[in-house]
Amino acid sequence: xxxxxxxxxxxxxxxxxxxxxxxxxxxxxxxxxxxxxxxxxxxxxxxxxxxxxxxxxxxxxxxxxxxxxxxxxxxxxxxxxxxxxxxxxxxxxxxxxxxxxxxxxxxxxxxxxxxxxxxxxxxxxxxxxxxxxxxxxxx
Numbered sequence: 827x828x829x830x831x832x833x834x835x836x837x838x839x840x841x842x843x844x845x846x847x848x849x850x851x852x853x854x855x856x857x858x859x860x861x862x863x864x865x866x867x868x869x870x871x872x873x874x875x876x877x878x879x880x881x882x883x884x885x886x887x888x889x890x891x892x893x894x895x896x897x898x899x900x901x902x903x904x905x906x907x908x909x910x911x912x913x914x915x916x917x918x919x920x921x922x923x924x925x926x927x928x929x930x931x932x933x934x935x936x937x938x939x940x941x942x943x944x945x946x947x948x949x950x951x952x953x954x955x956x957x958x959x960x961x962x963x964x965x
Contacts, residue, residue: 887949
């Protein structure tokens, strides 16, 4: 493994810290709670997709996900495909058109699915609580 991989992981961790502080700033202000949740969800999805691309590159298998689906296209479209895969996995849709072909990637995706279901369930609960507090009128 090269030092470049560790540098990318370190950058992702630092980026996660910045997102967390930005997210806390938004959540602490009640008037911006909804937009804070939207931005937090967006940043979480992009972070998970970036981590998936980094992991797929780290596996470095010619039959792997990155080399199968992203080696011939530009990086922006690869990110879109990765976000599409993350939504399929986390919302348990599972179309199967972009499956992880290597065993290591399949195991990593299993952990991703469980983590993603928990994270997105939390966001769904917070969203529903936000709308219930906002639109619930006392009888």
